Amino acid sequence: MDGARDPRSDETTEQAGKALAASGVAVRAAGADDVVAGVPPRWVALPETAEEIAAVLRVSEEHDLAVVPVGGGTKLHWGAPPSRCDVLLDTCCLNEVVEHEAGDLVVRAQAGLTVEALAEALAAKGQELALDVPVPGTTIGGLVATAIAGPRRFRYGTVRDLLIGITVVLADGTIAHAGGKVVKNVAGYDLGKLFTGSYGTLGVVADATFRLHPLPPSRTWAAASFARPVRSGPGGDASEEASAPEAVRLAGELHAALAAAAGSQAEPVAVELDWPDVTGPATVAVLVEGAASAERADAVRALLGPEARTVGERPGWWGRLPSAPPPSRDGARAETDAGRDEEPPAGRGETLLELRASPSRVAGALAAVHVTALETGTPAAVRGSAPAGVVHVALRADAGRTARFADALRARVEAADGRLVVLSAPPEAADGLDRWGRVGALALMRRVKERFDPGGRMSPGRFVGGI
Amino acid sequence: MSTLERLTARLGAALPPEAVITDPVRLRTYECDGLTYHRATPGVVVLPETAEQVAAVVRLCAEFGVPFVARGSGTGLSGGALPRTDGVLIVTSRMRRILEIDIAGRRAVVEPGVTNLAITEAVRDQGYYYAPDPSSQQICSIGGNVAENSGGAHCLKYGFTVNHVLALQVVTPDGEIVELSEQDAGYDLLGAFIGSEGTLGIATAITVRLSRAPEAVTTLLAAFTDIESGGQAVSAVIAAGVLPAAIEMMDALAIEAAEAAVHCGYPPGAGAVLVVELDGPRAEVERQFTAVERICRDTGAFEVRVAASAEERAAIWKGRKSAFAAVGRISPAYIVQDGVVPRTALPEVLAGIDRLQDEYGIRVANVFHAGDGNLHPLVLFDDSVPGEGERAEAASGRILDLCIEHGGSITGEHGVGVDKARYMPRMFTPDDLDTMQLVRCAFDPEGLSNPGKVFPTPRLCGEVPGVRKGVHPLVEAGLAEQF
Numbered sequence: 001m002d003g004a005r006d007p008r009s010d011e012t013t014e015q016a017g018k019a020l021a022a023s024g025v026a027v028r029a030a031g032a033d034d035v036v037a038g039v040p041p042r043w044v045a046l047p048e049t050a051e052e053i054a055a056v057l058r059v060s061e062e063h064d065l066a067v068v069p070v071g072g073g074t075k076l077h078w079g080a081p082p083s084r085c086d087v088l089l090d091t092c093c094l095n096e097v098v099e100h101e102a103g104d105l106v107v108r109a110q111a112g113l114t115v116e117a118l119a120e121a122l123a124a125k126g127q128e129l130a131l132d133v134p135v136p137g138t139t140i141g142g143l144v145a146t147a148i149a150g151p152r153r154f155r156y157g158t159v160r161d162l163l164i165g166i167t168v169v170l171a172d173g174t175i176a177h178a179g180g181k182v183v184k185n186v187a188g189y190d191l192g193k194l195f196t197g198s199y200g201t202l203g204v205v206a207d208a209t210f211r212l213h214p215l216p217p218s219r220t221w222a223a224a225s226f227a228r229p230v231r232s233g234p235g236g237d238a239s240e241e242a243s244a245p246e247a248v249r250l251a252g253e254l255h256a257a258l259a260a261a262a263g264s265q266a267e268p269v270a271v272e273l274d275w276p277d278v279t280g281p282a283t284v285a286v287l288v289e290g291a292a293s294a295e296r297a298d299a300v301r302a303l304l305g306p307e308a309r310t311v312g313e314r315p316g317w318w319g320r321l322p323s324a325p326p327p328s329r330d331g332a333r334a335e336t337d338a339g340r341d342e343e344p345p346a347g348r349g350e351t352l353l354e355l356r357a358s359p360s361r362v363a364g365a366l367a368a369v370h371v372t373a374l375e376t377g378t379p380a381a382v383r384g385s386a387p388a389g390v391v392h393v394a395l396r397a398d399a400g401r402t403a404r405f406a407d408a409l410r411a412r413v414e415a416a417d418g419r420l421v422v423l424s425a426p427p428e429a430a431d432g433l434d435r436w437g438r439v440g441a442l443a444l445m446r447r448v449k450e451r452f453d454p455g456g457r458m459s460p461g462r463f464v465g466g467i
Numbered sequence: 468m469s470t471l472e473r474l475t476a477r478l479g480a481a482l483p484p485e486a487v488i489t490d491p492v493r494l495r496t497y498e499c500d501g502l503t504y505h506r507a508t509p510g511v512v513v514l515p516e517t518a519e520q521v522a523a524v525v526r527l528c529a530e531f532g533v534p535f536v537a538r539g540s541g542t543g544l545s546g547g548a549l550p551r552t553d554g555v556l557i558v559t560s561r562m563r564r565i566l567e568i569d570i571a572g573r574r575a576v577v578e579p580g581v582t583n584l585a586i587t588e589a590v591r592d593q594g595y596y597y598a599p600d601p602s603s604q605q606i607c608s609i610g611g612n613v614a615e616n617s618g619g620a621h622c623l624k625y626g627f628t629v630n631h632v633l634a635l636q637v638v639t640p641d642g643e644i645v646e647l648s649e650q651d652a653g654y655d656l657l658g659a660f661i662g663s664e665g666t667l668g669i670a671t672a673i674t675v676r677l678s679r680a681p682e683a684v685t686t687l688l689a690a691f692t693d694i695e696s697g698g699q700a701v702s703a704v705i706a707a708g709v710l711p712a713a714i715e716m717m718d719a720l721a722i723e724a725a726e727a728a729v730h731c732g733y734p735p736g737a738g739a740v741l742v743v744e745l746d747g748p749r750a751e752v753e754r755q756f757t758a759v760e761r762i763c764r765d766t767g768a769f770e771v772r773v774a775a776s777a778e779e780r781a782a783i784w785k786g787r788k789s790a791f792a793a794v795g796r797i798s799p800a801y802i803v804q805d806g807v808v809p810r811t812a813l814p815e816v817l818a819g820i821d822r823l824q825d826e827y828g829i830r831v832a833n834v835f836h837a838g839d840g841n842l843h844p845l846v847l848f849d850d851s852v853p854g855e856g857e858r859a860e861a862a863s864g865r866i867l868d869l870c871i872e873h874g875g876s877i878t879g880e881h882g883v884g885v886d887k888a889r890y891m892p893r894m895f896t897p898d899d900l901d902t903m904q905l906v907r908c909a910f911d912p913e914g915l916s917n918p919g920k921v922f923p924t925p926r927l928c929g930e931v932p933g934v935r936k937g938v939h940p941l942v943e944a945g946l947a948e949q950f
């Protein structure tokens with residue numbers, strides 16, 4: 001903590017509050033619902049335009065206020081808690097489609113617009129933003145700031161690949177644009193890339209322009225199940241020695257199925273793995289969309305083995321982040337027995353990891369999750385776009401086990417040139433946890449942050465290396 | 468001794484023998500890129516063979532405060548690789564190794580001097596290819612592609628260099644070697660570096676994504692009496708939800724030039740031709756092809772040819788691919804312009820270009836990537852006629868104004884370089900440009916990496932106000948995460 005700055009005198013606070021109120025932007029006192037990862041802000045500002053965002057940020061600069069932007073608030077607990085937070089800048093009032101020229105397959109939308117509202121507007125013209133359907137309430141700004149993507153990243157890439165223009169407001173209130181509203185454009189630096197995945201630490205995204213795709217005429221899934229790894233010890237002895245070879249076998253089978261689908265000339269748009277508990281069975285599902293999707297999905301099905309089938313409906317888990325499996329017999333039982341009647345609500349108390357590995361190293365990465373789960377006695381779920389090099393891992397355990405799990409898995413993954421990031425963790429587990437792992441260009445990132453936000457007031461402390 | 472001479476004296480120790488060029492005659496072979504009317508003789512040229520050697524040269528530049536410019540194959544069309552007479556030109560032509568091919572991981576690692584096409588050639592047998600395909604792909608380097616974020620005819624469906632590069636090894640302007648990877652947490656510096664035209668450092672190794680070769684490819688040539696009906700066909704194809712790999716258009720003058728140069732045998736009397744390529748799974752391509760053919764006929768195509776073989780496909784593309792060079796047959800000199808407009812604005816902008824021809828008394832041949840509104844007007848002039856070069860230049864600039872007025876861009880793939888830096892303020896506000904240059908200040912506060920390109924006026928970086936330099940001492944000591 002930068003102890004020199006806080007706590008500030010009441011007088012300073014009062015002056016800052018007055019200045020915010022005088023900015024002409026709607027501002028209210030923060031309440032219990034506005035807490036950011038355990039840190040309560042003092043005010044919530046509700047700007048309606050980029051100019052109003054700038055007004056809030058200028059006052060914040062004058063009065064040295066720390067600002068955290070918020071969209072739908074669904075992922076405010078992701079990343080480390082802010083080292084301080086005075087103003088929560090809520091984008092909910094910036095919620096319009098600024099421009100949608102259907103013939104150009106391009107849309108410009110304000111940051112606070114929800115992805116559902118956007119999808120509805122686009123569907124009316126037979127178009128879509130090819131980023132899958134995130135959880136309800138997700139905003140455009142939140143989507144850009146977290147850079148999270150769904151199954152179709154395999155074909156369409158992620159936010160960065162579909163974002164063609166952006167308006168941002170910097171910490172000092174400067175409003176800047178980059179890119180534009182044409183898909184092909186190499187004029188100037190691509191600030192959109194820089195802000196994608198920046199978690200509110202470089203400035204506020206005011207609006208974003210995306211390239212669109214026509215809604216596909218049809219979608220078909222091909223899916224196959226894979227039996228659980230068999231434990232060799234009687235009674236399911238969960239020692240590493242006993243079942244590691246089995247896990248390696250299953251991981252190898254999954255890898256082979258995923259790779260075959262990914263390399264298919266039937267051109268699937270998504271190749272997903274769902275392994276709700278790494279000691280249990282797994283599913284590989286593949287989405288084919290567009291002309292002749294049924295025929296093409298059938299070609300993929302043939303690659304997945306004799307048991308595979310095709311379906312016209314998305315699997316229930318499709319495009320959802322994984323949830324931690326219930327605690328197992330052994331390790332985790334003791335902890336939860338006490339509070340048995342009170343199952344924590346989904347997502348609470350859970351740790352979510354993002355694992356990245358080259359598609360050629362999927363088998364090793366999956367086996368690593370399995371082995372780590374056994375070794376630490378912590379059940380884990382894996383889901384994601386393995387052939388695109390990204391899967392998510394969910395687990396629920398006490399602080400010690402969570403840290404041991406993350407450290408052990410990271411050691412294995414990084415040894416194979418992969419990466420492991422802790423996307424979210426319950427507050428009690430957060431302390432002993434290295435969230436980010438190895439980052440090649442941290443010094444450069446710090447320099448970028450210093451240039452964009454020299455006062456360190458935008459979502460301070462939330463990002464890699466304490467940025 | 469000048470600063471550059473003192474630096475040059477130390478280059479020998481950093482590089483293999485024969486890797487330092489100071490002979491004036493040899494230096495002159497590097498004086499321009501593909502845009503030959505900007506010329507400058509480099510102060511000194513180096514031909515490093517490894518990233519460490521590049522880093523050593525850059526460190527010397529940093530030490531002496533001498534500017535440096537990277538150069539790949541020199542095919543750039545915006546003067547991006549224009550050397551500095553007072554600086555070092557770092558040429559990657561001896562960094563041509565393919566370091567790794569990982570088909571299962573669908574990626575390859577290559578040195579920056581490797582040509583674009585060489586990657587595809589190395590993996591084609593295994594059913595893969597490297598998707599971005601600039602027309603210059605036989606000679607342009609992958610390092611140059613990264614710097615320019617190059618595209619190609621097929622980027623309508625597959626995207627640009629930035630969508631196909633997974634990691635870079637970069638020598639930063641202070642001479643450090645860093646890894647920028649899409650796998651890493653943190654800011655997308657990889658995305659910011661690509662397309663920065665050599666102003667943020669030098670790429671010394673590039674990890675590219677390999678794409679699976681499509682099962683089927685169909686190429687069709689449709690001839691229209693005029694460019695308007697060709698344009699309608701393009702709009703109708705997109706509106707039908709078809710995303711072709713490429714849709715290219717040429718107008719009568721461009722066709723005339725191509726016929727003169729390569730005898731491509733396009734349908735006589737065509738006021739415009741459209742080349743449409745569909746690729747992907749056979750079943751999908753067949754259905755889309757039926758739709759596209761019908762649309763072309765409905766919008767007035769008087770002839771539609773379909774390539775039945777690889778040779779016939781090559782014949783269709785021959786006219787299109789030769790178009791730039793071909794106008795040399797019908798005009799003593801020409802300017803290749805590169806601008807972008809929203810597709811829906813194409814008819815208006817083409818009409819605007821028509822009016823400019825009359826206004827300036829010059830001819831413009833139009834060749835363009837119609838699917839994404841990327842125009843390449845070829846402004847023809849006779850350099851032996853006094854004043855005509857200036858008029859062509861002025862008309863060419865007005866075309867960019869038309870693009871900007873219609874919400875487009877001053878460059879879709881050739882980059883800003885020195886050539887278009889002065890147009891940047893027409894497209895971006897001073898705040899936009901200053902904000903972009905914050906990135907420059909983070910990477911290159913001294914402004915030594917390819918200075919004078921992209922931005923019309925450099926931003927003075929200065930010290931960062933109000934912050935500690937570097938990391939907190941506690942962090943340095945490993946005692947705390949910095950908050």
Ligand SMILES: Cc1cc2nc3c(=O)[nH]c(=O)nc-3n(C[C@@H](O)[C@H](O)[C@H](O)COP(=O)(O)OP(=O)(O)OC[C@H]3O[C@@H](n4cnc5c(N)ncnc54)[C@H](O)[C@@H]3O)c2cc1C
Nearest residue numbers: 071072073074075076134139141142145150200205320321
């Ligand atoms: C295909 C897909 C599937 C998904 N599936 C799931 C799922 O199953 N379960 C699940 O929990 N999540 C899922 N997500 C995650 C997703 O919905 C996130 O919740 C979302 O990206 C965050 O949006 P938000 O508006 O709630 O952001 P917030 O939670 O409000 O903010 C998230 C972060 O972004 C910053 N931020 C927000 N707005 C701005 C702005 N305008 N400028 C700068 N920074 C800003 C915040 O400061 C914060 O750091 C999925 C996402 C996708 C794309």
Ligand SMILES: Cc1cc2nc3c(=O)[nH]c(=O)nc-3n(C[C@H](O)[C@H](O)[C@H](O)COP(=O)(O)OP(=O)(O)OC[C@H]3O[C@@H](n4cnc5c(N)ncnc54)[C@H](O)[C@@H]3O)c2cc1C
Nearest residue numbers: 539540541542543547602608610611612614618665670880
């Ligand atoms: C006939 C012709 C057709 C063309 N067609 C296309 C096309 O279809 N699409 C398209 O996009 N472009 C096209 N171009 C433009 C050109 O080929 C591309 O811009 C290409 O990427 C340049 O590569 P190069 O190796 O020749 O780079 P150079 O011209 O040598 O350099 C270009 C820029 O890259 C920088 N640079 C070079 N290497 C590095 C490195 N290792 N690290 C950092 N910076 C570096 C240089 O400093 C310079 O700013 C065409 C050019 C010609 C002559």
